[in-house]
Amino acid sequence: MESVLVHNIGELVTNDATLERGLLGVLTDAAVLINDGVVVEVGSSSALAATPVDRRIDAGGAAVLPGFVESHSHLVFAGDRSAEFAARMAGEPYAAGGIRTTLAATRAASDRELAANVARLAEEYARQGTTTVECKSGYGQTVDDEHRSLHAAATGTDEVTLLAAHVCPPEFDGRIDDYVAYVVDKMVPQCAQDARWIDVFCERGAFDVDQSRTVLQAGARAGLGVRVHGNQLSHSGGVQLAVELGAASVDHVCHTDDADHEALAASDTVATVLPGADFSTRNRYPDARRMIDAGVTVAIGADCNPGTSYTTSLPFCIALAVRELRMTVDEAVWGATAGGAQALQRSDVGVLRPGNRADLIMLGAPSHTHLAYRPGVPLIRTVVRSGRPLSE
Template sequence: MTVLYTGIAELVTHDPELGVLTDAAFVTAEDMILWVGPASAAPAADERVFLGERAVVPGFVDSHAHLVFAGDRSAEFAARMAGRPYDGGGIASTMAATRAATDAELRALVTARVAEMRAQGTTTVEIKSGYGLSVVDEARALAIAVEVTPETTFLGAHVVPPGIDRADYVELVTGDMLAACAPHARWIDVFCEPASKHAFDGDEARTVLTAGRAAGLELRVHGNQLGHGPGVTLAVELGAASVDHCTYLAPSDVDALAGGDTVATLLPGVEFSTRSPYPDARRLIDAGVTVALATDCNPGTCYSSSMPFMIALAVREMGMTVAEALWAATAGGAQALRRTDIGVLAPGKRADFTVLDAPSHLHLAYRPGVPLVVGAP
């Protein structure tokens, strides 16, 4: 059955030929877009849906989220707001709570978090493991995650858990844990932060990533969040799809990103929640780097599932225009996931769209914190 959507005050397509249309319409069939153009030229369809002269944008693509966890770290957040710096150590408390939770409890938590994201316009989400940090718990986290998204990431190399030697843990991550997790994952990730005693240095990160690639997984990297380090250049060298955070960048890091295909995924909710410096998105964009935005929804450093909030932060704090931030939160996220079927509203793409109770996409930053998303009928 074909469906014609009309009553669109503004349609942001992110298609180079279509651009931004006013008084627009589009036709879908079986979750695919068949036609896009001015409402006056719309073809006939089996059903017609009027969207109330609202704006329509591509569905948000959240390419970095940690949703499989139990427990609460609000006290840690309050301590950071009172001046305690973040160093990654709080992950151990989430690990304990997650290990103690049943499969049913974790499944219910993930389902609720995904529903919360969808209510705010997110149509595609990537979900990482990383709070089990044992063979059994990492594998069950990914088995639960893959029930709700194909974009699952094995992050056994999140931190070194208490009570195990670093070298032994890297061997576990690249051996038995990888073997148990690879069937449930598309991606492998590593928290590469040599300045942190909890994360992994460049050599350890390379070992993890190359083992993951050998097991058939594609690469992602947490890099340069806490300080300058090798994460960005390692990601570009190995051809990772995305390097995420990118808070501390040397000129050579920017040059490497500009010369490669790795997307710089920025996570401004983390800086908001940790009182850390924001990444310089303007510097990256002006250098020709592909930039994505994501929530990094997690219990420790950004417990927000709102992509509209990330857009507002990117505009207010990182030097992005509203159009650039929206692109990064949709088409940019799609590129970070190496997806060509989402993030753009054009014939042949998925009909993943978000309706805003506003006349234009500018209201995403103009009205921060206001629940503008009304979804898609």
């Protein structure tokens, strides 16, 4: 067991609502006492200064906040889709069918190659302050390839999601209902033990509401929590389906109306915005301001994937959310930390309070506002996960 004191913190974002210090629970001249990877006490630096510990980390007056929580990523893949990106930037529209390019490359890749890609991107996330990562399958779409994908995801991330219903694979062209039956009858029973969540792409070019409901209900019967890709390209019905099924989160939410906002606000379903995907596809951004004002809980994810959001930078997504989604800086920082944790139904991360995992990031800046104020600048100075600096 090792005890650690992070002290001389100029501004500490705790996200602890019990402190009654605004949305972020901000403390100044603060310190965090850690024992065996868990937060023991959060308080003033002067009050905790004399505490005997094995190690001291001097923040030098910088800002410290919880590690970012990524609740939506697709890291199990092979191949490259940069040409598709260049074509979009030249004016070609985005459609869901580009996923098939990655499908072929992923099926051809070895288990070692897939696991190495997950490890590479998870490490990239960590360097930019993300200490908890969810990862989906969905580029295999056979029982064996989804198994391989889920195992690769588990080697380098914290939360694993079965996304067998990503798009209809080529061998089922014109037979989408047959593919849904294959997912329900074969994939879910044989793959559920390797995942915590079930997800579906409820969208034109992918799966309609009834097909999505069938897949999600099969996953729920197998003991998986429900997540939904919804309303990315159209008003697809994914938001209402997510609320109907008590999903933990509905992600993208670019095309919504007042009825969707009212349903979300009255539910426990988190709306997760993925502004990196909208930036990369020139899709419309979600109306996060309207959602938040309606009482919706909004989280932020990076949606790292090879086709539509090849970024692992939650600081970049925070800056986009502030500039393009009209979120306040505090709302965006909360969305990428406590919001991401809530989207994963995790209470042990995203908030710095006694009993939680000691995941925190130290900025090369005096305030969390600099994450949006200085976009593109590498501000993450130190990353601590479970009480240990990741540089060790």
